[in-house]
Amino acid sequence: MQNPTDLIATMGARARLAAAALAALPTGTKRAGLCAASAAIRAQSAAILAANAEDMERATAAGLSGALLDRLRLDEVRLASVADSIAAVAALDDPVGATIDTRERPNGLTLTRVRVPIGVIGIIFESRPNVTADAAALCVMSGNAAILRGGSEARASNRALHAAFADGLAAAGVPRDAVQLVPTTDRAVVGAMLTAAGLIDLIVPRGGKSLVARVQADARVPVLAHLDGINHIFVHASADPAMAAAVVVDAKMRRTGVCGAMETLLIDRAYPHAATLVEALAAAGCDVRGDDAVQRLTSVAPATAADWDTEYLDAIASVALVDGLDGAIDHIAAHGSHHTDAIVAADAGVAEQFLARVDSAIVLWNASTQFADGGEFGMGAEIGIATGRLHARGPVALEGLTTYKWVGRGTGQVRG
Amino acid sequence: MQNPTDLIATMGARARLAAAALAALPTGTKRAGLCAASAAIRAQSAAILAANAEDMERATAAGLSGALLDRLRLDEVRLASVADSIAAVAALDDPVGATIDTRERPNGLTLTRVRVPIGVIGIIFESRPNVTADAAALCVMSGNAAILRGGSEARASNRALHAAFADGLAAAGVPRDAVQLVPTTDRAVVGAMLTAAGLIDLIVPRGGKSLVARVQADARVPVLAHLDGINHIFVHASADPAMAAAVVVDAKMRRTGVCGAMETLLIDRAYPHAATLVEALAAAGCDVRGDDAVQRLTSVAPATAADWDTEYLDAIASVALVDGLDGAIDHIAAHGSHHTDAIVAADAGVAEQFLARVDSAIVLWNASTQFADGGEFGMGAEIGIATGRLHARGPVALEGLTTYKWVGRGTGQVRG
CATH class of the missing domain: 3.40.605.10 (Aldehyde Dehydrogenase; Chain A, domain 1)
Structure with missing residues (x-):
């Protein structure tokens, strides 16, 4: 040769x-x-x-x-x-x-x-x-x-x-x-x-x-290159509960093996429907791993420290309660992979802050992370989703x- | 430490x-x-x-x-x-x-x-x-x-x-x-x-x-990064001789140590004023090194093979006669550094072909390569001139x- x-x-x-x-x-x-x-x-x-x-x-x-x-x-x-x-x-x-x-x-x-x-x-x-x-x-x-x-x-x-x-x-x-x-x-x-x-x-x-x-x-x-898609959805206190459940279940369960799938759900501690949301995800067939606060809300397996940094590409999600927008942004900055992160919120001011401050290739408001795809962006096809910062992103x-x-x-x- | x-x-x-x-x-x-x-x-x-x-x-x-x-x-x-x-x-x-x-x-x-x-x-x-x-x-x-x-x-x-x-x-x-x-x-x-x-x-x-x-x-x-600026000017047969001499002398001699300086002059074999052009460059204080054809036209030092790949950053230029547009484009493809290359020509069709086919960060028609500078581009300042192909060029x-x-x-x- x-x-x-x-x-x-x-x-x-x-x-x-x-x-x-x-x-x-x-x-x-x-x-x-x-x-x-x-x-x-x-x-x-x-x-x-x-x-x-x-x-x-x-x-x-x-x-x-x-x-x-x-x-x-x-x-x-x-x-x-x-x-x-x-x-x-x-x-x-x-x-x-x-x-x-x-x-x-x-x-x-x-x-x-x-x-x-x-x-x-x-x-x-x-x-x-x-x-x-x-x-x-x-x-x-x-x-x-x-x-x-x-x-x-x-x-x-x-x-x-x-x-x-x-x-x-x-x-x-x-x-x-x-x-x-x-x-x-x-x-x-x-x-x-x-x-x-x-x-x-x-x-x-x-x-x-x-x-x-x-x-x-x-x-x-x-x-x-696209390395990881450790994607988050943050459900803000102002979120419409039906929309939150629909978006979260779709983002996690529509196809679990795609890089745009949600891996971690962050719920505002002030969101009144946290237990219902977690239960909807579990009812859709997702293995939910919660932090201490989530475990107190409803019956879920405990999340370990490694869960927050894991791209499951499977019917598994880690769920944490966070202190409002700042708590969500801090969690995403510490554990995210700069691929796709979303907020569900009725409060437009909070949503715009999330969109501005989260440093990811794709940030979404009131939409499923599974839209992270060239076809869905109207590009017709894609050679990949870039998670680097130079030349091209998303x-x-x-x-x-x-x-x-x-x-x-x-x-x-x-x-x- | x-x-x-x-x-x-x-x-x-x-x-x-x-x-x-x-x-x-x-x-x-x-x-x-x-x-x-x-x-x-x-x-x-x-x-x-x-x-x-x-x-x-x-x-x-x-x-x-x-x-x-x-x-x-x-x-x-x-x-x-x-x-x-x-x-x-x-x-x-x-x-x-x-x-x-x-x-x-x-x-x-x-x-x-x-x-x-x-x-x-x-x-x-x-x-x-x-x-x-x-x-x-x-x-x-x-x-x-x-x-x-x-x-x-x-x-x-x-x-x-x-x-x-x-x-x-x-x-x-x-x-x-x-x-x-x-x-x-x-x-x-x-x-x-x-x-x-x-x-x-x-x-x-x-x-x-x-x-x-x-x-x-x-x-x-x-x-x-910017690595080399082996910049060429191609003087086409149709070039105005006064413009060619002014542009070439400026591109080489205005400041010889800048990355936008011309290093190699390519003259169309059909250009009738080649000797005058080379002599104008020499008269401006440039040490001219010519290929065989240029040596036959006027008294210049011989260029060696290394000259075509050298960024002098000094009052030195290599000069070759080439066979029209294709000859110039081939020479630039073989020896250029994709920084800045220019054509002097009155023939707009030839010039547009040069602009389209030369694969450099900056291609110029009837202008000095010394314009390769953020200030001259109206950017006010520059962090550098990129010679890579990704993210940003020029x-x-x-x-x-x-x-x-x-x-x-x-x-x-x-x-x-």
Whole structure:
């Protein structure tokens, strides 16, 4: 096998050339490429499903858990949805070339800030093969070249999906190298990608916490990552009890495995319906762990210190009573992960203070934390939810995959 | 001395509290704090100049070069200019709280993207003590807490400047910890800052290439940096010869030590006035190094392969003849540093292609590269010129020191 550093250098050089071509492609060509990629995936579905069956067989023999097998599995319906989501990305507005702002200087120099692609994006993901197609589509539409490195469990599926995708691009006149798949599952390639400064402009890890943590620790290239979603809902004394119960139950129980799920419920000590609220959550099937005050209100398991810092991603919630808005904000500052935090309150003044003072990518008033999702934000798709503070926060879609440049037009101005 | 990691942990925790307070401060309070800091620097000028004299004496005894001594030196005039620039930052528009965009979702949820400070910014700089004040002022105005780590040569000056600055802030009700100065010049503190993920949100290195390169290599925290300014001017066949000579001479010779200075001149092989242009540059005092074709045109020293990748920061320029627009773009892609590149051309179609295809933070048409400067962009001041691709590119001032959060306001929406 090729040395991983050399492999990434070669792929990176090809990606850079493709990126230069992609940056100049008209929107229509990118759209045509994605529609053709979507069609190619449908046309090659037999080959893709056969490859997936091969992965499933190997994974079953290796004893992967049922949840992991389910993530890996493709069928006609899931594959159609992969093809649909590529076509949906093709319908989004193209951010490239948009003017962010314009200023004319007193010397007559006109300065315009224009959106441009970031360049070459490395995507490191685990077992779900549909990420191949989603991430590739978002990169192409935003004018970026992608280098995809998928998990070894999905290697045959990824290869088949990527082949179809690249066939579609090439048929429509988009460079095939716009989306490259690392042709080996050697783990050393991940290390080579993470240190490929100058070759890869941004790394997007998609997967579990250990993958993301490794990427963040080892990367010498900027990383756009979502680590934890320890999301809170604070129910203020002024909250409407029916709304509070509906929002809290939805935020926790609609889907417990998504990063936007509520993990900790903070109830204002002055809220008169705390016991009813906790009981509604338990009645919905949630394992509730309460602090001392909650335990005195109703029958719940005790929360330990670790609970406040735990992302369960399961039908479990920690619940604490807090002293009003300040108590909630202090708890969130100490234990939150700056992902999504919400307040339920009728008092608009209190709610606005919460929205202003809680330092999270997404802050919500009277709405479920499960809205933390690119689709729900009207972005059509997302490459991830960023919990870092730089470049982009919250759901990241096409615009988050662009940067800008300054374009100055003069008539011979010199600084003098 | 305190362990560097513990020291940064303590300073980081104090900075985080100050940042939370700063984020909520009204514009008027930040302005009052900066005006008071400016006034305090004037009021404490005797103490600051005495501290600077101490630094100068130590640096002279240590045999520092004349250029470094000049960077370190403060006098009444320079100190007044430091105070003025703080007051000028206080007059800038406050970016915090500005709405970037608003969208109402079909379910009635309103989503607003609002500018917020980044949080805690670590600034690592070398000998120039005025950076202390400039960087601190930009951080405070943009609502960020700053941890400053200055060079050991300037330690007494930095301490005196920082004391005055913090006195001013505190007098106006801005937390004194909004701007902290690392109280030791132990180099291990730099390492502790670079790895202080969660404590420091962004590192801004201000100094020479070796400092910036070390920061980029070792940082586990995002870095906003300017590394090289290998800037090009391409003179197209259609260029007006008088404009070309004026722009090129200004770009190279106005100030040769600034990062916006032109380092390489690319002349279209079809440009009829190439010899005159090169001679104008030489007549202005520039040491010109030409490729073979340029050497045949006029008497210049030969350029070696290394010249095309060199940032001279001096009265030296490399000059090559290239084959039209494509030749220029290829040369810039191979040797440029993505800082500032310009075209001089009368042909607007060619110029627009250059502006679109050259992948640099700043691209200019018919204007000197020496305009690459926050003041010239109307930003009033800058914390640096970013040559990375993420978050901010080109001159970075107040807006570049902010990020955003998503604020959602609902009426009880659940995802369902």
